[in-house]
Amino acid sequence: MKENRVDIVVYDIIKAVREVMLKHDVTHSEYLAAQAFLATFLSAPAYEIPLALDIFFDATVHDAEMTHRKGSMTNTQGPYFKGDCPTVTTELKVLPEKNGDPLIIEGRVMDVDGRPIPGAELFVWHSDPDGNYSGFCDYMPKNDYYRGRVHIPEDGNFRLLSTVPYAYTIPHNGPTGILLKAMGRHPWRPAHLHFIVNADGFMQHVTQIYFREGEYNDTDCAESVRADLIYDFEFSDGKKVIRKDFYLDRI
Numbered sequence: 001m002k003e004n005r006v007d008i009v010v011y012d013i014i015k016a017v018r019e020v021m022l023k024h025d026v027t028h029s030e031y032l033a034a035q036a037f038l039a040t041f042l043s044a045p046a047y048e049i050p051l052a053l054d055i056f057f058d059a060t061v062h063d064a065e066m067t068h069r070k071g072s073m074t075n076t077q078g079p080y081f082k083g084d085c086p087t088v089t090t091e092l093k094v095l096p097e098k099n100g101d102p103l104i105i106e107g108r109v110m111d112v113d114g115r116p117i118p119g120a121e122l123f124v125w126h127s128d129p130d131g132n133y134s135g136f137c138d139y140m141p142k143n144d145y146y147r148g149r150v151h152i153p154e155d156g157n158f159r160l161l162s163t164v165p166y167a168y169t170i171p172h173n174g175p176t177g178i179l180l181k182a183m184g185r186h187p188w189r190p191a192h193l194h195f196i197v198n199a200d201g202f203m204q205h206v207t208q209i210y211f212r213e214g215e216y217n218d219t220d221c222a223e224s225v226r227a228d229l230i231y232d233f234e235f236s237d238g239k240k241v242i243r244k245d246f247y248l249d250r251i
């Protein structure tokens, strides 16, 4: 008989939860409180369920993925990707009045043997200096600032000017934030850059990178930071530079 993956995975989840309930002697009133808590997602904004799952489980999807990939490390996509952002070549649109610290994001898109992948498509997105993403805050209603799509040329190289992103609180007035608070945790994520790379014949590469000594690297509410994803700033003409090379796995 063909194996039923839904049964295999879901039943293991159910058994794991049962073990936790027995281990901690979960009471009937706690069980009812958990039901009532889950029901609060029904009247919350639609992003709350994906947010909660991203915060608690998505990094683990990437940890699992990396047990059989050889290329660079993947990481959580998060809720703020927009595929309809502007195509860019040298810089991302930034808000000058925010006086952001300039940041050059450069690197190369390659296969696992270090050969460039011309024709690849790279998306970059990150927060402004106040930790907000365009398309998700009042003063940047469209998907245009601090985001871009780059067509990777023959040599595989890209170089974009933007500003340094800052640490960010996830929306924390809904069930996800309420749960974090009840657990005694904060809703902060460390400063990070998001990337997606698509190329024919290669597995999609979704990742984030973090900065050395970034605040909240150790207590990220999404527990997504991994040592291989922490990058050091380099400097060029007094500007901060992050060099991010991508090694993509073939399909």
Ligand code: MBD
Pocket (backbone or CB within 6 Å): 054, 055, 076, 077, 078, 079, 080, 168, 170, 189, 222, 224
């Ligand atoms: C983010 O910006 C993010 O990257 C993740 C993973 C979750 C919430 C907000």
Ligand code: FE
Pocket (backbone or CB within 6 Å): 078, 080, 192, 194
């Ligand atoms: Fe993010």
